[in-house]
Amino acid sequence: MSLRHSPHGARVGASAQRAKNSVGTLRRLWAFIAPQKRKLFAAMAMVMASSALALAGPYVVGRAVDSYIVERKTDGFFATLILLLAIYLALGAATFWQNYWMIDVGQRTVRSIRERLFRHFHELPISFFDRRQQGELMSRITNDIDHMSQTFNSTVVQVVSSTLTLMGAMVVMLSQSVVLTIVTLVVVPLMYVGMRWITNRTRVRFREQQRALGEMNGFIEEVISGQKVVKLFSQEERMEEELARKNAELKQAGFWAQTYSGFIPKLMNFLNNLSFGLIAVVGGWLAAKGTISVGTIVVFVEYARQFTRPLNDLANQWNTLLSALAGAERVLEILDLPKEEKDEREAVALDRLDGRIEFRQVVFSYDKQRPALRDVTFSVSPGETVALVGPTGAGKTTVLQLLTRFYDPDEGVILIDGRDSRTIKRASLRRHMAFVLQDAFLFAGTIRDNIRYGRLEATDEEVEEAARQANAHSFIMKLPNGYDTVLTSGGGGISQGQRQLLAIARAMIADPAILILDEATSNIDTVTEVRIQEALARLMNGRTCFVIAHRLNTIQHADRIVVLNEGNVIEQGTHEELLEAKGFYFQLYQRYWLRNVQQA
DSSP states (O other): EEEEEOOOOOSSSSSSOSSSSHHHHHHHHHHHGGGGGGHHHHHHHHHHHHOOOHHHHHHHHEEEEIIIIOOOOOHHHHHHHHHHHHHHHHHHHHHHHHHHHHHHHHHHHHHHHHHHHHHHHHHSSSHHHTTTTTHHHHIIIIIHHHHHIIIIIIHHHHHHHHHHHHHHHHHHHHHOOOOHHHHHHTTHHHHHHHHHHHOOOOOOOOHHHHHHHHHHHHHHHHHTTTTHHHHTTTOOOHHHHHHHHHHHHHHHHHHHHHHHHHOOOOOOHHHHHHHHHHHHHHHHHHHTTTOOOOOHHHHHHHHHHHHHHHHHHHHHHHHHHHHHHHHEEEEEHHSSSOOOOOOOOTTTSSOOOOEEEEEEEEEEEESSSSEEOOOOOOOOOOOOEEEEEEEETSSHHHHHHHHHHOOOOSSSEETTTTTTTTGBBBHHHHHHHEEESSSSOOOSSHHHHHTTTTTTTTHHHHHHHHHTTOOOOHHHHTTTTTGGGGGTTOOTOOOOHHHHHHHHHHHHOOOOOOSEESTTTTTOOOHHHHHHHHHHHHOOOOHHEEEEEGGGGGTTTTTEEEEEETTTEEEEEEEEHHEEESSSSHHHHHHHHHHHHHOO
């Protein structure tokens, strides 16, 4: 059993191909873009300049053909060459700066959104994570934001540039020759259909960007998977700092990857060449009749390229832009979710905790319809070990959810050292608790760092002492790098029993007043279980302990056993007292031993 209750809940915003409110989404995104508005406006100015220069170059070439080739004049020839050189140098500079500034704006904006979303995850109530699938959350914080990044880096510039180029090319072409303009437009429908058919666009992969993105995704998935451990040890701030560091690396890597990819030229296809051929044939016929000049044909050949290419870009990029807006909506939906309720104004931080717990007529429901706890009342003295027993769904995990203030009671009160739990700051309360759960969650990093997670200021000597107390020191020292052995996320590379011992060491170094053990020795071999039980005995000594276990032989020595069924406390007492009462616990115990005998 884990400490998580997982009722089925509706997903927030299924994957969408189109934004429901594009204008509203753009308006909200502006709040993230606004800090970079000067660079954005500069980038847009460069887009307009590059579009104008791209149209000016062919026009000058066309006039030069008429003046210096057809008329065979040389006056002003070098001045025209210098003018052309200046135009294309300026075009190159404007293109560079529009890409540079737009990519910078995009990466900074996406970095801001990602950090805001990650911080908001930490501020959401645990009920949000209980009701959502981890894969969906990962999709929003990685895939959707990555899609937005690609859009900022290239799509916005291409859409604006293509629109301006189309409008400018149309005006100039109509002013030069209506007939050749019509010839150019004839191939547009064919080009549109052809470009829609070949929708597979090559995306350049840069190893550095993929590495940084992979590390970011792995870190975020790890933190989401271990969200309760993060909250219970009040490590939100440290996780946010680590995210900011990784995010900065991704921003830098993504900036240069996208900068380089923006210079990759697009290949012109068969329909572009067909357009050039038609212009040459019809233009030649018109020139032979004296209707247009040869220079006009040259202008049209270049303008046809500048007219058809933007059409291709718009056809490809428009859907990308709309899809990115849909992804932005999904991200904004998360940011719109209400945060975990703030601590009451009069809530206090506790410097110490004795560990006296009392549930008074507590009623709680996850969905406000089916009660998970009904009028639960029991008390625990400081240093007492209490076992929570009952069938699946009895309410054992819910008791712990309320004790840790992942949820608050709907009715009744939970007293901690005589104080209503709602008047104690959540972070302060959780700092006085430690947890050893069935699935011991370990973060990617060294064994030393994982033990120190319970108390970051702990020295290396304190870490090793905690490991000795947890019976973990011997196996750690047998590893190639000892305490500096690097574990993968979830503790890959060591056994489940060893992960449990490290979790005990982590709890040991936290020195909690209240200890929660959730099926801490399930599915462990006999030898390892003995070591774990010895370590747990040291950890539990002098602390208020709550134990959840399905194997009833592990709780026989508890000071008190609280038996729950369907959200009600139906029995309390020692193991011997409950057996003598021959009630519900007696039945559970009989079934447990009968099952063991049959399996044997």
